[in-house]
Every structure is written in structure tokens, then in C-alpha cells.
Amino acid sequence: MKITKVDVLLVNTPNPIWHPILCRVYTDEGIYGDGEAAVAYVSGQTAAFGMIQDFAKILIGMDPLKNEVIWDKLYKTTFWGQNGGPIIFSGISALDIAMWDIKGKYFNAPLHVLLGGKRRDKLRTYASQLQFGWEADWKEATTGIPQRTKEDYARTCKKAMDEGYDAIKIDFFTFDKDGTPFTEEQRTRILKPYYINMIEERLSEIRKVCGPDLDIIIENHSFIDSQGAVQIGQMAEKYRIMYFEEPGTPTPYMQKFITEKVNIPQASGERIYSRWQYAPYFENKSLQVIQPDIGNCGGITEAKKICDMAYTYDVSVQAHVCASPLSTSVSLHLEAVIPNFLIHEHHVANRCRWNANLSKYNPQPVNGYFEVPNEPGIGNEISSDAFKQAQVVTIK
Numbered sequence: 141m142k143i144t145k146v147d148v149l150l151v152n153t154p155n156p157i158w159h160p161i162l163c164r165v166y167t168d169e170g171i172y173g174d175g176e177a178a179v180a181y182v183s184g185q186t187a188a189f190g191m192i193q194d195f196a197k198i199l200i201g202m203d204p205l206k207n208e209v210i211w212d213k214l215y216k217t218t219f220w221g222q223n224g225g226p227i228i229f230s231g232i233s234a235l236d237i238a239m240w241d242i243k244g245k246y247f248n249a250p251l252h253v254l255l256g257g258k259r260r261d262k263l264r265t266y267a268s269q270l271q272f273g274w275e276a277d278w279k280e281a282t283t284g285i286p287q288r289t290k291e292d293y294a295r296t297c298k299k300a301m302d303e304g305y306d307a308i309k310i311d312f313f314t315f316d317k318d319g320t321p322f323t324e325e326q327r328t329r330i331l332k333p334y335y336i337n338m339i340e341e342r343l344s345e346i347r348k349v350c351g352p353d354l355d356i357i358i359e360n361h362s363f364i365d366s367q368g369a370v371q372i373g374q375m376a377e378k379y380r381i382m383y384f385e386e387p388g389t390p391t392p393y394m395q396k397f398i399t400e401k402v403n404i405p406q407a408s409g410e411r412i413y414s415r416w417q418y419a420p421y422f423e424n425k426s427l428q429v430i431q432p433d434i435g436n437c438g439g440i441t442e443a444k445k446i447c448d449m450a451y452t453y454d455v456s457v458q459a460h461v462c463a464s465p466l467s468t469s470v471s472l473h474l475e476a477v478i479p480n481f482l483i484h485e486h487h488v489a490n491r492c493r494w495n496a497n498l499s500k501y502n503p504q505p506v507n508g509y510f511e512v513p514n515e516p517g518i519g520n521e522i523s524s525d526a527f528k529q530a531q532v533v534t535i536k
Contacts, residue, residue: 141246142168143204146196146235149522149530150189151464153494159185160464160498161230162522162530163192165238167204173241174521176470177230178435178463181489184227189533191231194218196535199235205246207239211441229413229438236439237470237518244517251473251518255444258476262509265484266307266357267300268462271314274299276491284488286319290345297346297354304507307355307382307483310346312339313363313372324363331368336375343379355382358404362386362411366394373402383407383429392420399426407431410460414438415445422453429482433460434474435467447478456482462489465499469513469520472503476512484510498526 149162161177177188195214202210214232215221221228244251252258267274272284274296287293297308313322317338326335346356358381360369369387376384383405387398390411399406409431412418415438421427430450434443447457457480459471468490475481486505489495496502500521503510513519 141171141203141205143199143202144168145534145536146192146199148189148192148196148533148535149526150185151498151526151530153529155492155494157181158489158494160526161185161188161192161234162464162466162498162526163196163234163238164522165199165204165235165242167242171242171245173204173238173245173517174466175234175237175241175439176435176463176466177234178433178460178467179226179230180463184230187227188230188234189531191227192234193533193535195231195235200536204239204242207236207243207441210239211236211439223416224413226411226413226436229442230436232442233435233437233439236441237434240440241517248516250514250516251440251470252476252512255440255474255477258512259479260476260481260512262511263472263475263481263484264307265305265486265505265508265510266309266355267303267305268309268485268487269359270296270300270308270310270488271312272488274488286315286321288315288317288319290342293342294345294349297350301350301354304505304509306353306508307357309357309359309385309485311359311361312342313360327363327368328365329367331364331371336371339372340375343376347379352380356380357382357385357407359385360387362389364388366397369398370401373398373404377403385431386410392424392426395421396424396426405429407458409433410436410462412437414442415449418446418449422449422455425453427455429456429458431458431460433462433467434470435463440470440474443474444478447474447480451478451480456480458482458485461485462487464495464526465490465502466518466520466522468503469499469501470518472510472512473518486510497523499523
């Protein structure tokens with residue numbers, strides 16, 4: 141079997157900052173596979189769109205079943221591949237996911253079978269990014285409904301709990317009390333008491349209203365400097381936080397500084413790419429939870445290696461998922477297989493119509509749990525709507 145052509149899609153949606161980057165790889169046996177570069181939001185889309193096109197030219201005529209051979213070729217022979225960043229690895233990821241999709245369809249087996257067999261049929265899931273609210277649709281808004289008061293935060297968490305979730309995640313430092321977004325200047329260096337008190341007020345109200353059995357994940361999006369992260373973390377210790385995500389700039393030495401000063405499990409990964417970049421965090425024991433995004437860490441081939449490395453250090457895995465539903469399906473397969481799975485992320489963007497129509501299936505959790513797909517390959521594919529909404533370039 142040989143690769144004959146690749147379609148690369150830059151998808152436009154009603155949300156002006158949401159542009160998923162997808163690809164479809166075709167073969168001479170009529171089987172095609174779909175993949176995604178997980179850089180759908182804010183910036184980087186046009187770069188990833190071009191990166192996949194460049195990489196696709198290398199793959200024409202190759203055997204898609206040889207995913208390891210293809211991965212090494214993209215990494216080793218493209219000069220910028222080695223020690224690459226998000227654009228390099230998101231380009232590799234999209235094509236690698238498509239290879240695995242083809243392989244699953246060729247052998248008529250779901251991805252979790254090819255990866256070694258699922259250990260679980262359902263995956264515990266948390267409601268993610270509740271600072272934007274937990275509505276079913278943002279319509280054309282870019283930031284959902286900003287949460288302002290402590291009552292807003294508690295009410296939104298209770299809404300998720302009423303749907304069956306027993307874990308939630310919030311970036312408490314996204315919006316001020318009047319709903320305006322915080323600036324870079326406000327979120328750097330040692331934080332003023334006003335900010336720490338504001339975060340504690342919100343956190344305390346959630347714990348009071350939602351009770352002791354709700355797992356709370358604190359998100360920082362790496363916006364905070366290390367000193368501010370320590371301030372937030374030490375304040376939050378008494379509220380029994382499940383883990384603290386991207387507390388500061390994702391580097392091994394600064395993460396170690398925070399970990400040594402905060403008695404809360406530390407998590408990071410959406411901006412760490414490849415096994416080589418993860419290795420220092422394992423070696424210095426600065427992360428207790430890793431969050432590799434299969435759409436930007438090097439694809440399924442690389443993500444499985446990263447998760448296996450983490451297992452040798454007793455580090456748990458929660459795949460980062462913030463893209464089209466295609467990425468959700470892929471993540472569910474991997475998380476069903478690995479022994480060190482912790483919990484699955486369900487981002488509020490995955491509840492929105494402008495995202496849901498981009499794939500054939502739109503997987504959603506029931507009572508806080510996802511079911512694992514059982515269709516051949518990744519169990520999902522790019523929709524005709526996505527093709528209609530996209531700028532498409534075909535590489536032959």
C-alpha cells in the first residue's frame with residue numbers, strides 16, 4: 141500500500157480565534173486516514189497548515205503502515221525536525237494520527253486494539269475551563285461567559301456536578317471581578333494580596349457550595365511567574381487540590397522550583413513536545429501528572445512512548461484535549477490502553493456547535509464518563525462540513 145495524496149485543511153469557524161488544522165491521507169488501496177494538528181486556537185494555525193504540506197510531500201509513495209519509519213524520516217531528515225517545537229511536532233502529529241487511522245481500517249481494528257488492548261471501557265472525565273462558564277454553546281463569542289463573582293464560580297461548578305462530573309478545572313486568574321481579562325502585567329512577578337485573596341475567595345466558595353468530594357484542578361496556563369505560582373499554590377494547599385496545571389513557564393528547572401515549594405501534585409504538557417523534552421521533568425521529579433497533546437507532541441507513535449516513559453517514574457497521564465472532536469476520539473483510545481491514565485479532559489469548547497460539526501461523530505461524556513470508541517481506526521473522521529468551511533490544499 142502506498143500514499144497517493146494528502147488533503148490539508150485550515151478550517152474557518154464562527155469563532156474568530158478557532159481554526160482547526162486537519163489532514164486526510166489517501167492510499168492506492170482506497171483507504172484514507174484523518175489526523176489533526178492541535179493548534180486550533182489563538183495563533184500558529186497558518187504555520188501548522190504549511191508544515192503539514194511540507195511534510196506531506198515527503199510521504200507520497202511511502203507505505204502508511206510503516207508508522208515508525210515515517211516518524212523517524214520526518215524527525216531525522218527534515219533538518220528542523222530534531223528538537224523541534226509545536227509547529228514541527230503538530231505537523232508530525234497530524235500525519236502520524238492519519239497513519240494509525242489507515243492502519244486500523246486496514247486491519248479492521250480500533251486503535252486501542254493496535255496499541256495493546258484497552259484496560260477500561262469508560263474514562264473518568266472532568267469539566268474543563270469553567271472560568272468561561274459551562275454552557276452548551278458560546279455561539280460566536282471568543283471567551284464564553286466570563287465568571288465574575290465567587291457565586292458565579294460556585295454556580296458553574298454545581299452545574300457541572302449536576303451533569304455527573306465529580307472533577308472540574310478552572311483558571312481563576314483569567315477574569316477580574318468585573319469580567320475584564322487580566323493583562324500580562326497584572327499576572328507577572330510577585331502577586332499583590334488583592335489577586336491572591338480574589339482567587340481564594342472563589343476557591344473557598346466552590347468548596348463550600350460543592351462539598352469535599354469534588355476534585356478541583358487549578359489551571360494557570362503558564363501566565364504566572366514562578367513566584368506568583370508558589371503564592372497561589374501555597375494558599376490553595378488547604379483546599380485539597382487534585383493538581384496544579386501549568387503553574388509557571390514550562391521549563392524543567394522552574395517547574396522543579398515550584399514543585400519543591402508547593403505541596404500539591406504538579407501537571408504540565410500541552411507545551412512540551414516529544415520524549416526528549418519530557419525526559420528532564422521525569423528525571424528531576426518535577427511533574428506528577430503529564431498532559432501530552434497527541435496532536436502536537438508527535439502523534440500517537442510518540443505519545444505512547446511518552447506515556448510509557450512516565451509509567452517508569454510513577455507519573456500519571458491526562459491527555460491534553462482542546463481541538464476538534466477528532467482529537468477527542470484519538471485521546472480516548474490511548475487513555476483506554478495505558479496503565480497510568482488518570483482522568484480525561486472535556487474542554488468547554490467541545491460543547492459548542494461551531495466545533496461539533498467538524499467531524500462525523502461528536503463524542504460527549506455521560507454522567508462524567510466517556511465511552512471508548514470501537515470503530516476501526518480512530519473511530520472518527522473529518523466531516524463534509526469541515527471540508528466546506530476549509531481552505532484545502534492537496535499534495536500529490
